[in-house]
Amino acid sequence: MKVVITKQCMGDRNCNNLCPEVFEYNEDELKSIVKFKKIPEKYQDVVRQAAEECGASAIEIMED
16 A cells, blocks of 8 residues: 555644554644655555544545
């Protein structure tokens, strides 16, 4: 699984709070970023949850 944060990110940090192991807030870009090129299996379910709960629909998931 790969994840991308799109330009629609509003920087509300919900994904960061839900899964800080994967998402991090970038103060320079004022949006969240993904810490991994490929999401470790143990975080995939919570990343899917973060994508579902993203108010801006800014988390795109590409399944392998």
